[in-house]
Amino acid sequence: MQGVGITSIGAYIPYYFMDRKTIGEAWGIKGMKGSKSIASVDEDSVTMSVEAALECLRYGNRNEIDGLYFASTTAPYSEKSHATLVSTVCDLNKDIFVADFNSSLRCATSALKAGYSEVLSGNSRAVLVTSADNRNAYPKSQQEQIFGDGAAAVTIGSKEVLATIDHVFSCQNEIHDIWRNQDDLYVRNAESRFAIDEGYNQSVEYAFHKILEKANLSVSDINKVILPTPGMKENIKLAKSLGLMDEQIQDTFVLSIGVLGAAQPLTMLVDAIEHAQVGDKLMLISYGNGADAFIFTVTEHINKVKGGNSVQKYLDNRSEFKEYGRFLSYRGVLEAVPGDDYKIPSSTAQTWREQEAYLKLYGSKCENCGTQVFPISRVCIHCGSKDEFVKVNKSEEITKLFTYSIDYLAGRSDDPVIVQSISEDANGTRFYLNMTDFNKEKIEIDMELEFTFRKMHNLGNFVNYYWKVRPIRRKRV
Template identity: 25%
Template sequence: MRGILGWGVHLPYRRLDLATVAAVAGSGGGKGTRGIASYDEDTTTMAVAAARAALLGVSGPAAAASPATATATTPTPTPIKTLWFCTTAPAYQDRTNATAVHAALRLPRATAAYDATGAVRSAVGVLDAALSGAGSHLVVTSDLRTGRPGGADEAAGGDAAAALLVGDGTAAAPVLAELVGHAAATEEFLDRWRTPGDLASKTWEERFGETRYATVGTEAWNALLAATGLRPEAVDVLLVAGTHERAARSVLKKTGVPAERLHDPFVRTLGNAGAAQPALLLASALENARPGQTIALLVLADGADAFLWRTTDALATHTGPTPTVADQIAQGALLPYGRYLAWRGFLPVEPPRRPEPARTSASAAARATAWKFALVGSQNTDPQHGSKQTESQHTDSQHPEPHHPVHLPPSPFDTAPHPAADAEGTVVTFTIDRLAYSPSPPVVFAVVDFDGGGRLPIELTDVDPAEVAIGLRVQATFRRLSSADGVHNYFWKARPVRPVRGLPPGPEGIR
């Protein structure tokens, strides 16, 4: 039995209120919100967040709760043969973006890492290849969806990432949703395109695309029903993904599945995440599914792909990753439209009057890959070392000194790695710097004591300066610090640990 072993989703914290668009752009916008990746997020950083959630959801919190005994690689119940990274907006061209995700996950060197970029359908193709192959594969999809200010793509798009772990299943990682069947239809027609370097896509007259997608979508759907022997009314959950909204609505009517069984919680909350949308919908559906249900996924992108899944009994005891998709939808803060335009490069603004960051060193990064990409510190496990407090180790009544001191960053004199990316921490002091270089000032910098040991000065993100306080609980998040000469400097920041709540208004002071 081959299918999905686990999933993970990352939804950005920031949202754009579409009702505010027309006042600035003169047109466009609409009802609801859309997801906005932060200025320090790109498709690589969001992919890391989704993939980490997927692996943690499969391995369970126990694997992350004992960092002192962790090895140089992330513990998983099933060896991962291949990591696939799919996006239409890669941070790099002419080099593999998946290797940064691989490093952040601490996967073994024997795990291959490949990109599948350029088109929305590439993500579906990789999923089909992973399901058709042998062994376990991690399919990570991530996308930044942009459009001209006031345009339809701006309002309909959304930034997000989703990851699916695919394989045959084991006792430790059973199949949660078995693949029952897959059918595809391909046709060459010009509907949507974007040349390299363009910030926004172009589209042909939408009635033309609707006609072509209605044909290929119905063809793929009917082929799936014929291959599986399933009647439309037997489908419990229907998922339809595609960047052509009119075509999606048209094909939905032709499936024969009752309209109330369509599952799409991202309409007017997050938007359409392009290459990430199929996996995003599937993850959300699995989060709400019961054992024995049938889930159909129809993807319209340069043709059509139709998948049919059946959930297994293992889903009943699967806790899944946290926070859930529903939790992430409920969380978030609004972003002013002008700030969004500046972050995406549509509105040139005065740059910080400070020296720009220098290009990060490739050789220095290679020497510190585990620390830079996976936040792996060090710990001295020598029994003779004792528990003498060091300058980098803080203790108080709430965080007693461990027997073996932890160092963040790692010390060359320690004897064991100490992964800290899964640990939460507490802010012990902080500063708000309005003079330091940043594309989104002010910079909020804090000193954090991490649970399990280790104190680290670290920048905060996804935070309003007014909410920062001593005692604030935070968690590590992989972000982009800066870019210079086309080289992206990735490292870790910290973001607040937030309870589930409704979408609050967003103040101007935003990180």
């Protein structure tokens, strides 16, 4: 009997990146090597988690998902379920268990361990774990150049398992090395040598030896070790001291996307699985006031995702962000001059009532003539039949741009260019939505677009989300 393990994977890296030299030049200091990914003004941990989760769901049957765990240290709400929001956007069943994991940088692996236990016990057929972070660091600090934004997701189940979870180990370590108080905008950290030696190194090394002992394996038995890092190369130094060879150390992507916080362990795991061979043993150790360690064995089902390059495909399709001042405004560090207010007030009741359109992107299909429209319409625009329709989820459709306008003054003062688009899918359904993640010089009629879930505004004192379109970025399955 095949064991419980990872059955599908997904990752997401934002469209924009900033060269670390740009940050250094803004402060008259030397920039570090490489670049960092940065979330756009309409992205947060929820929208990025949705991106990773939807990519993960393209590999399997969402009707078998009995649980969704959302993991982040930068979730937008202090009191509200984010897992419920993400599961609704992903169009999962209503009768599933959802939970938020937060506060710790290993919250994603805590969720992974909880999901594994849930499936192993037989209480759930499959659990989706999605993680994302977009942490702020003090301006001019090293962390400002190191921190990046992104998301990753995995499904844990027992059918067509890509990599079985063979052994799990956890330990705790009470220390103030990296932390953020409730009202803090920036991450705080202790003196670096103390934080690394007594926090990261101590916990990861302890977990490394303990899980090898538990599994009765030696260092040479592990094909790839996934060691998320708090900085540029702390994982390399630790790996060498543990006796690991270069080929055993998984790429952290720190040089291209930065340290992704809670999302870093699963992002690295996704890439490791996609490049593994049948029979490979993978080890993942995540740090955050202690450590979570896992040992996986790759199965023959790896061919389903092998060579998928989930992370690299996003890195191959992104755009450099060169304006440091706008970056600070996007992060809420600087307040740019306010633009015109939205003219339509926001209502929690209306948002709840219209969530099938706002959150799930549901349209309707006439059962009489087959015409499809968005949003849901009780009366068919073609044959006039009333209340004879079925709901259809449009979020996975590819559309073609029918017409558009570019307005250079309609947006926020720090993001003034708004592209309004009308696009049409293969069923003839038209969508009037804003475009995001675009190069305005490359917009053209009939270009292919995909839907992406984004943050619109905060009217009504809550985050208002909706769908936009963007040029194709996600990989096809």
